[in-house]
Amino acid sequence: MQNFFLILTGMAFGAILLVVCKLMLEYRHVLTAKILSLLLLSAACYMVQPFVHDMFYLQLFLGVCAMASPALFWMFASTLFQMGENNQKLHFGHYIGLAVCIALGIFQHLHSPAGLDGSIIHIISLVATSALTILGLFDIFRNWQSDLVECRRFLRLGLSVTSGAFLLFVAVNEFIYGLSEFPAFLNYLNISVISIFAMAFGYIILVSDSNILIESIDELTLQLVKDEITKPSLADIQWLDKLTYAMEEEFYYRQVDLTIKSLSEYLIVPEHQLRRLINQHLGYRNFNDYLNRYRVRDAAQRLSDPKLIRTPILTIAIESGYASLTTFNKAFKTLKTMTPSEFRRISGLADSSELTDF
Numbered sequence: 620m621q622n623f624f625l626i627l628t629g630m631a632f633g634a635i636l637l638v639v640c641k642l643m644l645e646y647r648h649v650l651t652a653k654i655l656s657l658l659l660l661s662a663a664c665y666m667v668q669p670f671v672h673d674m675f676y677l678q679l680f681l682g683v684c685a686m687a688s689p690a691l692f693w694m695f696a697s698t699l700f701q702m703g704e705n706n707q708k709l710h711f712g713h714y715i716g717l718a719v720c721i722a723l724g725i726f727q728h729l730h731s732p733a734g735l736d737g738s739i740i741h742i743i744s745l746v747a748t749s750a751l752t753i754l755g756l757f758d759i760f761r762n763w764q765s766d767l768v769e770c771r772r773f774l775r776l777g778l779s780v781t782s783g784a785f786l787l788f789v790a791v792n793e794f795i796y797g798l799s800e801f802p803a804f805l806n807y808l809n810i811s812v813i814s815i816f817a818m819a820f821g822y823i824i825l826v827s828d829s830n831i832l833i834e835s836i837d838e839l840t841l842q843l844v845k846d847e848i849t850k851p852s853l854a855d856i857q858w859l860d861k862l863t864y865a866m867e868e869e870f871y872y873r874q875v876d877l878t879i880k881s882l883s884e885y886l887i888v889p890e891h892q893l894r895r896l897i898n899q900h901l902g903y904r905n906f907n908d909y910l911n912r913y914r915v916r917d918a919a920q921r922l923s924d925p926k927l928i929r930t931p932i933l934t935i936a937i938e939s940g941y942a943s944l945t946t947f948n949k950a951f952k953t954l955k956t957m958t959p960s961e962f963r964r965i966s967g968l969a970d971s972s973e974l975t976d977f
Contacts, residue, residue: 622812631814634821635663651698658691666813679728686724689751690717696758714892716751717972752786765906851900858888872913873940879906911950914939932959
């Protein structure tokens with residue numbers, strides 16, 4: 620039985636190395652690809668670790684690398700699922716989470732399991748790894764409805780069901796069994812699950828659909844996407860005309876909390892078709908970015924209108940379709956590179972002392 624799992628582990632390890640080589644050879648300049656490579660290598664370390672229990676220093680290295688998986692999972696989710704103009708790159712919290720995982724991994728492997736079982740360090744480790752995994756899952760599901768890239772929506776579902784669920788499963792096992800040796804069936808189950816995921820992921824990336832990851836990353840240029848965008852069909856043109864009329868003539872974007880589902884119901888266009896139209900034919904990868912173009916343009920026209928000089932910015936934000944001033948200010952500054960009050964000020968409508976972002 621052990622020989623079978625050793626062969627299975629070797630096959631999965633090989634698949635992981637092939638995917639990492641592909642990522643590093645073709646997309647090593649892309650942050651998401653680098654983090655994914657580290658995450659895959661971390662999973663490989665976790666998978667190989669049970670087979671080297673007699674080699675202390677190698678087990679220490681593999682254990683620390685494996686311990687970094689939850690932090691790397693969060694970093695990967697944050698960079699892959701950043702939303703276009705609302706990009707979320709890595710921040711200080713990501714690096715703190717990674718440092719905590721590495722420190723806990725070193726501490727745990729330098730102390731005896733009996734001394735750590737039930738200790739405060741063990742509890743902190745469980746809480747930290749679970750929290751980082753949950754943060755990664757939150758980033759995966761955040762903006763789920765507004766994401767227009769179908770392959771990325773598929774990745775959201777696949778990653779949430781596989782990687783996130785498995786990391787939480789490992790954390791639960793750690794909580795139940797502490798740092799004592801796992802039962803043999805759990806070790807075999809872990810190896811089997813990781814191996815199956817690794818080989819399936821390797822097949823998708825290397826054989827079945829090599830563009831699925833490329834098309835999901837916003838920072839990659841369109842030249843890297845091999846599939847050409849087809850010309851709109853007659854039905855697409857009719858739907859696009861309905862969409863344009865609703866936005867340009869009926870100002871439907873002013874509806875507060877407008878979602879792609881409610882818009883599809885209003886236009887009587889299937890939701891998945893509307894996602895495809897806005898993504899493929901209008902060039903938007905996120906529904907909120909599409910709405911912001913209309914809303915910010917509308918707000919800018921109002922802010923520069925002398926007749927509306929006394930109208931509060933909050934009122935303009937709400938009338939343009941925003942539910943909160945914070946969201947409006949962020950979107951406006953992203954597109955106009957200045958705050959609404961600064962925009963109104965350079966329009967020459969009033970002295971700077973009279974204007975605020977409120």
